[in-house]
Each structure stands twice: as structure tokens, then as C-alpha cells.
Amino acid sequence: MSDATPKGFVQMPDKVTTAQTTKKGIINNNSTDPNKILPLTYPWARQHYKNGVANNWVPEEISMQQDVELWKKTGPGALSEDERRMVLWNLGFFSTAESLTANNIVMAIYRHVTNPEARQYLLRQAYEEAVHTDTFIYCCDSLGLDPDEVYNMYLTIPSIREKDEFVVNLTKSVFDLSFTTEGTKNIQLFVHDLVGYYVIMEGIFFYAGFAMMLSMMRKNRMVGVAEQFQYILRDESVHLAFGSDLINTIVEENPEIWTQDFQDELVQMIKEGVVLEEKYADDALPRGILGLNAEVVKQYVRFIADRRLERINLPKQYNVENPFPWMSEIMDLSKEKNFFETRVTEYQTGSLDWE
Ligand code: MN
Ligand code: FE
Numbered sequence: 001m002s003d004a005t006p007k008g009f010v011q012m013p014d015k016v017t018t019a020q021t022t023k024k025g026i027i028n029n030n031s032t033d034p035n036k037i038l039p040l041t042y043p044w045a046r047q048h049y050k051n052g053v054a055n056n057w058v059p060e061e062i063s064m065q066q067d068v069e070l071w072k073k074t075g076p077g078a079l080s081e082d083e084r085r086m087v088l089w090n091l092g093f094f095s096t097a098e099s100l101t102a103n104n105i106v107m108a109i110y111r112h113v114t115n116p117e118a119r120q121y122l123l124r125q126a127y128e129e130a131v132h133t134d135t136f137i138y139c140c141d142s143l144g145l146d147p148d149e150v151y152n153m154y155l156t157i158p159s160i161r162e163k164d165e166f167v168v169n170l171t172k173s174v175f176d177l178s179f180t181t182e183g184t185k186n187i188q189l190f191v192h193d194l195v196g197y198y199v200i201m202e203g204i205f206f207y208a209g210f211a212m213m214l215s216m217m218r219k220n221r222m223v224g225v226a227e228q229f230q231y232i233l234r235d236e237s238v239h240l241a242f243g244s245d246l247i248n249t250i251v252e253e254n255p256e257i258w259t260q261d262f263q264d265e266l267v268q269m270i271k272e273g274v275v276l277e278e279k280y281a282d283d284a285l286p287r288g289i290l291g292l293n294a295e296v297v298k299q300y301v302r303f304i305a306d307r308r309l310e311r312i313n314l315p316k317q318y319n320v321e322n323p324f325p326w327m328s329e330i331m332d333l334s335k336e337k338n339f340f341e342t343r344v345t346e347y348q349t350g351s352l353d354w355e
Contacts, residue, residue: 026115026249027181027190037116042249045117048242052124055234059135062231064142067224071143079221082289087222089284090209091145092153093160094232095136097201100164101239102129104197108174112181112190113246121242128235135228142224159283163205163276170196170269187257191250195266195312198243200273202236203308208281208297210236214330215292230330237331244311251313267314270305274318277301299323 025032026042040046070079079087105126113119140147154160171193173179181190210233217226251258281297288294300323306316 025253026118026246027112027187027253029114032114032116034114034116034119037120040117041115042117042245044245045115045121045242048238048245049117049121049124051238051241052121052128052235055231055238057231058131059138059228062224062227064139064224067222068142068144070222080289082285082287083216083221085286086212086284086289087216087225088145088150089153089157089160089280090213090229091136091139091225092150092157093163093209093280094132094206094229095140095150096154097164097205098129098132098136100167101197101201102126102133104171104193105129108171108193109197112174118246125239125242128239132232132235135232139225139228157283159276159280163201163280166273166276167196167201167205184254184257187250187254188262191247191257191262191266192269194243194247194250195269198240198247199308199312200270202243203240204270204273204277204301204305205280206233206236207304208277208284208301211297211300211324211327212281212284212292214327215324217330218326219290234331240308240311244308247312263314266312267309267317270309270314271317274301274305296323300327 073079105122110119110122110126113122136150139145140150154164173189174193179186179189181187210229213222213226213229214233216222217230278294278298278301281294281301285292285294285297299320302318302320303322306318306320309316
């Protein structure tokens, strides 16, 4: 997917400009007053906040009626076992990945990033993660899924468990309450956490799922769940952009951390993430379904990984074509149009049985 800016989002300048602001420091700055947001030191943080607001949504705006019918259907036109598996794997992964991400923002990142406009964005992102968590409650309830099964998949399905353990392990030290970002080693550990959550979790681990679910939308199957994933994708693209700007700003302000060894370590970490995402694609799509197979999804993951590497000034590793150019079109769909259509449907079909 190209990093095309979704409609309604304000285009950011290509390069983050911090020339006049670097004297302040986004971390380890004793003179920062977290309550004094104006004048802004980092206008990009404020811009990402506005972009998040521009994509405001809640899961109840999207009708699940067609999905409920298709999910129950048997016989001709019903979902195949492989389609069901793919949907379940993605619900299983995302249902817990969203709260892992939210907890990392609140418990680890927020403590150390004291700049007020960056914190304003982090609060917005935390809220969006709550909306995403709510989305999977809504999907489970409307489809009548067994919550124990879905919410235990991060423990019971090895390809999901390995992804979650990977980010949790590489960010453990930052969760320690005695952790500070003082000194080169600690700033590198903090950047590890940011790369782990923003670049790998939100920027790579979510994208095989996005491609799988949005390809269902193109086939007009499970369109409600797919539309939920579409809105999440739009939010995640802003999370990823904020995270990348945060990482790049920390590196610009603390150039001593950006050694060749550290860069190599980050590239290695991202490549390990790609391997785990490839295993996940194989597991979610063991035989392939209409027009979609694990090989193509894996190529998309490698394509996406190169974009993430370039965004944080690391060398790309895969040099593959984007197999899903339609992914960027899906991101551009007008929210207003979908919102209007789903609202009308919602009024016609009444409420779903999920109270
Ligand atoms: Mn999310
Ligand atoms: Fe996110």
C-alpha cells in the first residue's frame, strides 16, 4: 500500500521540521510544562491529533446484519471453513492486540513523553484503542461468538501468541516503574519500545489482517466486520505516522543513540517481526480462499515493512511490488458516504441482539 493520505486528512510535510524546536527536547526535558500546550513545540503532534478527530467513528455506526446472516448461513453461498478460520484468526489477534497497545501507551509511553501536544495525541490514541477494543466486543456479540474462545486465542493459537510475546518481550524494561530515559542505553531501550509497538505491532502485525479482511469486503462477504477493520486501518495509519515522527524526533534530538549497531539491531528486529507475520498469514490462510492466498499476503507484509523502514530512515530490505494497490483506495473511501448508508440500514433493521 502506498502511504497515501486518506481523504479528509491534512497532508503532512514530508520531513518533520524541528530545527527551531530541538532545544526543548521531546524526552528528558526538565523545563517542559506538561500543562502548557501553547505555543506548540511540535506542530506535527497537533496535526496527527486533528487527523485522528477527522476519522472519528464508533462501531455501532456500522450494521452487522448481513454478517450475522452470512455467519449463520449453511449450504450454497455460506462461508467456507477456510473463510471462517481467517475471520476468527483476525478477530482473535486484534481483540487482544488493541488492549496491549493501549496499555503500552498509558503505562509506558505517556510517563516519558511529557511534551503537552504529544500527550494530547497519546490521549487521543488511547481513546481510539478503546474504540477498537469496543469494536471486537461488538463483533463478538453480534456474531454470537464464544468470548472465551476469541479472547483466549492469543494464548491458544501459537502464531498469534508469538506475535504478542515478541512485542511484550522487547518492551519489558520500559514497563519497569524504575525505568528512566536518562542516558544513551535507556533512550535506545525506549526507542525499542516505540519501534516494537508503533512500527511492528501497529505497522506490520496489523497489516496482514487488514489485507485479509478488506479483501473480504471486495468480495462482498462479512462486509460489516470488514468495514470495522477499514475504520481501524485509517486510525492505525495515523498512529503509525505519529509513532514514526516521535521516533525520528527522538533520534534527531539524541543523535548519539543512532549508531550503526543500533540501526542494525532495529532492522533485525523488524525482520523478525516480518517472519512472525508471515507465519501468521500461513496459519490464518493455510489453503487460500477465492483470490487470496498466504503467499500474496506475505508479499504485502514485506512491501509494508519496507515502507515502515524508510519512514524511520532505515534501509529497506525486500524491494517487492505492492500486490494490493487497492488497499490505498479502500483507505480513501468517503467516511461520510459510508456513515450515511450504514445509518439508514441500521434504522431499517433495528438493533442487534447484544445488550
Ligand atoms: Mn488500534
Ligand atoms: Fe493503534
